[in-house]
Amino acid sequence: MLKATLTATVLSLTMASFAGAQDYTLRLSHGDNESNPTHLTAVKFQELVDEYTDGRVAVQIFPSNALGTETEVAQALRMGSIEAEILYTGNLVPLAPSAGVLMLPYAYTTTEQAHTAMDELIDPLNERLVPEAGVRALGLLEKGFRVLTTNQPVETLDSLQGLKIRVSPNDIAIKTFQAWGIEPLPMDWAEVFPALQQGVIDGQENPYTTAISSRFYEVQSDITEIHYMMWTGPLLISERVFQSYPEDIQEAVARAGREAVEYGRQVSGELTEEAKAELVERGMTLHGAPQDEEKWAEAAEALWPEFYSQIGGEEWATQAIKIINSSAQ
Template sequence: MNFHKARILPAVFAIVALLFAGSAASAKTFKMAIGDAQGGTQWALAEKFSELFTEKTGGKHKVSLFPNGQLGSEQDTINDAAMGTLDFSLLAVNNITPFSPTVGVLTLPYVILGLDDAVTLTHGEVGKELVENTIRDAGVRIIGWAYSGFRVLTNSKKPVATLDDLKGLIIRVPKNEIMIATYQAWGCNPTPMAWSETFTALQQKVVDGQDNPFITVSAMKFYEVQKYITTIRYIFSLEPLVISEAVFQDLKPELQKAVLDAGQEATLYSEQYLKDSEAAIIKDLEAKGMEISAPADDEKEWIEAATSAVWPKYYDSIGGKDKFDSIMKVLGR
């Protein structure tokens, strides 16, 4: 009996070890690049997606999060995802526009006038079309959206209420043609700069200001280097969560479903997160010494200058004037 056990037990252990090794080998930890620091809507969406994805795969698969540009600039991570060397990237929508121009409709000034507009476009037929376009153009698939609220202008020099007040200020903008053109329409000569360089540039006074949502201003601790906020509300900030299309196509159908379902649920979570957190963040920024004011005359001169100069210039890149009109019709305008 002991002789048989001595022969059988090693064989059993070997089989168990092989099964365990096979299971471990099939499990994967995916990498997600995140443009913003911890504490903002990007981080909230990423954490929720990671939690949901692990849950939906029975704990087998995980997502490691790399915030604050640790894996490169936001545009670099799109390139990496397109090549299949990065699994996920979560970034500002303006940084995907150079790769898939039709997404630029979401960055045209004063097209999105509130969270409801943002949800309508990203959840509906417009959003589905943009997903297909980014797969075709950029090699990445949008699987979720973070809603961060309106971009507001911050600066370290003075309160800004009119376009005249803006003159003379050096404002950092993303490397995005539409946003550059908007500031130029306002009579400003903006400075395009990578997101990863922005805090240092503000700190060293290379630039005077920048624009981003309240939540991002807080998460990035811009209150340490900026004093004034103007609620220009010209772009509602959206951050798509993308997966490399090459990586997505390599996944088994059940894993593809887990990715898509987790992205959809995380998107709904992000919508509620913005509603629940923005007011408190604004109060906290004021408590930290930032002065918040609105543009003069209900922003009319800002709106007129931007829409008259920028909209016609980019009709072709987003699919034509008819496409623009159809999107405005979806928004009831």
């Protein structure tokens, strides 16, 4: 009896040790608060990974840049010292220029087209992200088009003239607004609200949900729904980490990533509609698209060849644009 008990105990310990060897921890970093679609996407990913791996992979979420800035974490992913991240595409471009195709102004003008294009782009994009930055995109999240908030109606390109607009400090955004006849002001994010409050700038561009979370309704009165650029952000995993997983874990994590991003897109759409309603309740006027938006689009699209060298070269840009254009059909 004692021998049988000892044998069972040894067997149990051996099995526990073997099971423990199959466990993985995946730390997921992002820069937003816990009410943001980014975080809700991360939570869904956490749930799905646990389900699809039967608990063999534990996802730990670190919101609000707790592990470092988006660019710092993306660099850590290359080495595998952090496992995963959701970040704004613009902050990935310095490390992986090919991701810049997602930021071409007026590449897509509807949410449906953008989803189709991003899903078609992800495989060829990953062929470039892996050698460029040592990362793999499991899915591409979007949080809506970057709309224009101001303190006066902007219903035509002419009414934009003379305004001081803050843009993200990236070349594509800067040159696009320059093509529209104004000199935009690139500015760090932390400076934007006080700059609006003090009248240093007249407006800024970001998704509707940002106008709520950043309380822009306190310092802005009007919104113009331009469709020049969508906020996109890949759910990334370190390629070094991904390749260290057995094949069944790779498949489970990849499936969880795809489905989490689909969920995040749905949540983002719902929150965008809620944000629109709340902004109206708080006194802002939503003007819809500019009356002459075709002029905005024509001026922006004429710039595309200038950006090819920054987004992976003309051959890749041409391939990506062909995929994007086919998504509109």
